[in-house]
Amino acid sequence: MRPVTDSLGAQADPVSDTPERAELRAELRRLIAATSPADQVLRLDEKEQFDDELFERLRQLGVHAVGGHPDHGGLGDIRDQIAVIEELAAGPTSMAVYMVVHYMITHILSTNGSPEQRAEWLDRLHTGGAKMSFALSEPAGGTDIARVMRTTARRDGDDWLLSGQKTWISGALRADALVVLARTSAGEAAAVDGVTMFLVPAGSPGLQVRELATVAVHGLDTCEVFFDDVRVPGSAVIGTVGSGFRQVVATLNRERVNAAAGAIGAATGALDAAVEYAREREAFGSTLGSFQAVQHRLVDGALAIEAARSLLARAAAVEAAGGRADLLSSMAKIAASEAAVKVTQDGMEILGGAGFSREFPMQRWFRDVRLWVFAPLANDMVRNYLGERLLGLPRSF
Template sequence: MQVDPAPGPDPVLDSPERAALRDTLRRLVDTVSPAERIAALDEAEEFDVDLFAALGAAGVLAIGAPAAAGGAGDGRDQLVVVEELGAGPTSMAAFVIAHYAVTQVLAAYGHTPAHADLVDRLVAGATRCAFALSEPAGGTDVARVMRTRAVPDGDGWRLAGQKLWTSGAREAEAIVVLARTAPIEASPVHGVTMFLVPRDAPGVEVRTIDTFGIRGCSTCEVFLDDVALPADAVLGEVDRGMRQVFATINREGLNATAACLGVGRAALDLVTGYAREREVFGRPIGGFQGPQHGLVDGAVALESARSLMWRAAEVEVAGGDAGVLAAMAKLVASEAAVDLTLKGMQLMGGLGYTRAVAMGRLFRDVRLWSFSPLTNEMVRNRIGEQHLGLPRSY
């Protein structure tokens, strides 16, 4: 039986609407962002503005946003979008994950007509925003080590500090910034507030970091030098910003899983095509048991992650706690995808070491989700504690 490595509509996982969405995404990527363009933009470290505009026009950027803001669909539809982008323009998958997170936060905690207007323009693809939580002193225990601070100043606030690894900040209209507003007392999670900071506000400086992967989306340092903000820059409640973003970070983890499934699928597609054709000692490489079993293990791991991911998504949509399932899915998917790209490069020999094929870029890109939004070590800690009931190990 010949298996299509890019799964078609799945009667269990893909509703007819989601199957149609998957088709739309595949067509859109094929037409607007074919492989040569993806490689060229990666090389030039440029964002794909044409693809972003096309995603906006197709309504893809509105998925998961409230209906009042022109949104449609839910987290399951986001998974379809991110997987399809992950399989091709992976940098756009990374950006869209951040876009969905920022839109969710602004829709939930924005409270002024200007915030509502920003959400409208985000879902239409007319503007872009960024989300800045991580800092130089650490991303994993960021609440404990957060140095960015905001202090009341008249009716407003003064913000100072530095953020690191902020996706898309270079091109953003505004940045959602988390800052400490009260000292750490019982829990570091308390006393952090979320602010909406215009990218061009006096005192804001953004510098691009030269990253190994996801080069089609800027990754930035954001310097905040005594930035004056009005009172209504606060999103949600003062001192409750960390709690407010937890749901967003969980959702980001699930979307990261979908991106890994896309990359893993693309890697498998590329390498199995090669292994069927390329011969050594008179036989296709894929006809040798060692390489074949390695690819089979990768395919099985990806499909296991897919099942976990969809189960988590269904639990989430039903209003349940999908945290552990989502953590398991992200762990399996990110490790399987990295492993497949490494195996893919090895199986392709010298060719796998060139930029003529996408395998190297897929490896560079997918490494991101081994440590982001949560590192796989912390993901294991969480599963150990919450699923197995073991003592907290950190």
């Protein structure tokens, strides 16, 4: 048996990382250090630019196929996806956000796509030869989306016509196609069951994408998408008409697991930077790291990260074994996002004025990790769900 070392703080899981997974992490670390060092990440963040070179290097390494359908070149499972996302989030965080969306889409197509859709898209997605966005959220609200969804698809002969608007859609500017959820039957009763998932090619007549100005995740565009009678054939339906929302909900555990991995990766990157700064910065004839107040904050950050990582490992083990980690993935997502907020908040304080400088990476992590508090699902809503499902309390929403 492989010796297990209790080496915390590193981006590694000493228990569940196989030698192959540990090697994947090591390869990624080398690749990120060479292609996307901290100053490069900051430069691209300032310019709000996607890192094409990093994407190409990741493509060559094969990370887009990780956890994918084995018939289409997929390799490994969700624990390998976690490794990829954690490593990226600790540096070029926006690329980790891209991968969370990418892995969700490849899972949706693997589990719900027709043989034709899988043949057309999965091989390309798995080699990084195509990009896709996932369009669910709308201006009227993301948390209550099943009730407030106004984007519709109506039949026109064998085709469908999509009309409406999506918002906050990651990567839509560069996507070759979008997975879009649209209402296909009306009425309160149809809130959940009247929604269908469509595969809509970019450039379809009537489809428009507009980039939004956001405070963070600057290395990946966040967009509004407008549909004005966008025509798609009947074969564009993913899965079953009327079941799109339920099909997506079935993939949300995995998205929560991967979002938690993103938050943990970013928190670890930020903690390492704070510890390094505390070791070097001199004050009162010593270093910041010698003061108990600073040490305690850093230790509490490490503790929060490791607690979240333990939940994540349990959730991932259930998912990798073919189970559904509804509760564990929800708890991991809350613990990880709140650990990331805490670590980056403390990091900003420990860096003092340097935390306020755009030349130091702390402020980028501080901004980026806010995403995972409310996305893909708001922590308040995840707590509602846990209140009902974990504790058996009355539904509160």
